[in-house]
Amino acid sequence: MAPSENPVTRRGYHCQGQPGLVRVNLSPMDCQNPALAANVNGAGKLTQKSCPTRDDDWRSCLLSEAHPVLRAICAVLLLLVVYSRPASCEVPKGTWLLANRVAMQVFDCSGLLCGKIVWLARPRTTAGRPDVDHLNPDPKLRERPLCGLTILWGLRPNGPGHWSNGWLYDPHDGHTYNVTAELTSPNRISARVYRGVPTFGRTEMLIRDPHLSFHRHC
Secondary structure, three states: OOHHHOOOEOOOEEEEOOOOEEOOEOOHHHHHOHHHHHHOOOOOEEEEOOOOOOHHHHHHHHHOOOOHHHHHHHHHHHHHHHHOOOOOOOOOOOEEEEOOOEEEEEEEEOOEEEEEEEEEOOOEOOOOOEOEOOOOOOHHHOOOEOOOOEEEEEEEEEEOOEEEEEEEEEOOOOEEEEEEEEEEEOOEEEEEEEOOOHHHOEEEEEEEOOOOOHHHEO
């Protein structure tokens, strides 16, 4: 069989044969298969063509008999792949009470932490209507219901139980604040709420799954 007709079609490597160069695509594991090496047009040695891009293949590259310089390059690229991945967002599940006025359901939003209102201390106005965002600085938004409103967004994980660079909208005053948060115990989150400079802000404690009045749920 001519070299161009070789049926082996696996990816990533080539064979050095006798007397010339015979190229086929092989996987890293094929390098450890002497029977395959002996059956590819008389090839007596498998040599590496290039390092594939998947993590598993980079590790295989490091374990292969590649040139030391190539193995060093693979090691650097593997470290870049591993340490460039963003921290995972571990969502603190449950309902969290904030300032005894509002409770939020926290959820993952594209790798960030967000929260929406699921309980209000005053879910209805004195007229019996569902409470609305009447203090919003945008007049067009002042009639939107508070129940179900996302008031926490953009909190980015920067370590186990730590989040930063987020935003908190407080319907009690209509202002939007910067916020960072830390899980200080299994059922408590300490949130630093501020505008511009954390030093001049305030600390709010969020309590997980408190006993809430059922009729005030959204």
